[in-house]
Amino acid sequence: MTDALVIGAGPAGLMAAEELARGGRAVTVCEARPSPARKFLMAGKSGLNLTKAEDVATFTAQFVPGWIAPFVAAFGPEAVMAWARDLGQELFVGSSGRVFPVAMKASPLLRAWLSRLDGLGVRIATRWRWTGFAADGLAFETEAGTRILRPRVTVLALGGASWPRLGSDAAWVPWLAGRGVGIAPFRPANMGFAIDWSAHMTPFFGQPVKGAVLAAGGQRLKAEFVISRRGVEGGGIYALSRPVREGAQLVLDLLPDRTEAEIRRRLQAVPRRHSLSNRLRRALGLDPVRIALLQEWGRPLAGEDAISRRIKALAVPHAGPHPIEEAISSAGGIVEGSLTDELELRALPGIFAAGEMLDWEAPTGGYLLSGCLATGRHAGRAAAARR
Template sequence: MADVLVIGAGPAGLMAAEVAARAGARVSVLEARPSPARKLLMAGRSGLNLTRDEAPEAFAGRYSAPWIGAMTAAFGPPEVRAWAESLGIALFAGSTGRVFPVEMKASPLLRAWLARLGEMGVRVQSRWRWTGFDGPALCFDTPEGPRSLTPGATVLALGGASWPRLGSDAAWVPWLAARGVEIAPFRPANMGFQVVWSDHMTPFLGQPVKGLALQAGALRSRGEMVISARGIEGGGIYEVSAAVRDGAALTLDLCPDRSLLEVTGRLGARGKASLTTHLRKALRLDPVKIALVQEWGRPLPQTPERLARLLKALPVRHAGPRPLAEAISSAGGITRAAMGPDLELAALPGVFAAGEMLDWEAPTGGYLLTGCLATGRIAGQAAARHVGKGGA
């Protein structure tokens, strides 16, 4: 019998298990999938961006929910780095401040983390799928058949609603809602946008567009985007995607290192050159940028001043966000009003929640993972206190 039961073996759940066990609680982690932390391993395919080397105030400000940002004050970038290094994982910070393992993989960190948890007495069991409540008991489908458990405290860390094939399917929503837990509807976050391209864009599908500034409402990014058959995606898009999803117009600055005055001046004296040749020679625009101007800028202005304004704020025509199941993360989930300061559900005493189950969002770049770890830490500590471990 466990003192603390953690449901979900992603980063938030494993962190909750670690801190609860460190406080002296007996901890079991139950995971529906055949193996733990599948979304973490997927993220590791592109390098596993753990956190961001950034000033605390700026870092906290990247979260949609200030209360999540406040939790990173106690477990933010310095603490995440120290924790990973305590597992024997060497780290480095890139030129943008993103922090990665030197090996650029998630699997070594996960192996070391699971080994530590095992040494602490934490039991991790796979193929235990939570199916809801039966009175005060938690019900599960297991390889041995249905089971019901009534632990001293429970931490729910089941993820949001993105990447359902990796386990984040939000199947838990009706069970908590039926118990009186307020849940904001899920929406895609850090997602691409659908675009119906003209035929002339076919040669550019799959190509990155670099050297951009993207603007949507108050959000601005100096990242890049990728043109795909389905639309536009990539780091630069994800940084401004929340504002675009919520209705802000998206524009591209194709010459972010040149002022409007300089661009206007360079576009003068075109002579007999075609517009494509003129843009390439005067501003060194590459073919993919010129194709985007032709796609979204027609009818093209004929004066240097108006053309310069177009190049500095090219309007993006899209057909809305890609589906939630394709998003990197999700907005929505258990609301702040449904929880106490230690993430205990007001409607379910002794049940705590963490990670992407909660109603918050943040851009990619280390913010998502740090937020999950920070909330998992809070929930795990509170669950341990609930069963009389770890002090008041």
């Protein structure tokens, strides 16, 4: 009989494997893909954002629903940074508080981590795809055919439903649901929104929108976003994606540092013989991309009153979120009521779950990775202690 099994070699699974091994267990990690942590490596290509340097209360408040917060608090920003440094990764904190390895990429950290796991005796079996429950164990399709494992304890860390091409395809949902595990439907998170642009917006595809404040669902933030061929995306959009996905109106303030009255006075000072674009540029310093958005969504723009109102509260009409396959992360998964405080499945004693399989979401900016590491750590420790 296998002693301790981890299914999934992403950050949550590798952290669970490390804790199991430190707890004296003989650990096997089964990974369906040809190599571990492929989504982790892809996420780190533009700079591996490990966590965010802020106090634990502020950090954990970003996680929804709140039941996930205690696991994150137990392995918060300082602990994540200490863990990465212990793997030989020098870190720096950016101006926004985001924490990155000096190397920026994920691959050096992953190599060091895999080396440490190897030293702890962790065995990683790639191209082992879990295919569900057998009569007396867990079934896998491997290059050598079907294999059945009967572990004493198991940690599931198979990811959610975003980026299925890298392994997070939620194929496990019917297998767990069929065994009495409650699962909230998956929904896209940290995603863009579809917009049917008019032809005049074509020259702006790929351009960032700077200097605006975005608002939705009672939240406001000053952040950049990007106009793409299919809609809007980028950090500012992702940060508000949850309330917008749930039906809140997304609104832009194109000139957050000026009042509506001041905008009106400045527009009145520029003669109307000039085109609207020239008046907006001369009076207000609006760049071409913000002018284009105002003309795309703000019409009719008849008179200074209407223009100033639209500049301060420009509603963004969209056709819904981009598909979950294109989302950075997913919301939904195994619900709180199906788990013990140790992240053990109530319906399946001896089987624990971690990472994006669980029903939680958080914004980008270091929160997602921290959540996966924290829940993997907790599940691994609890599984190691189970007899």
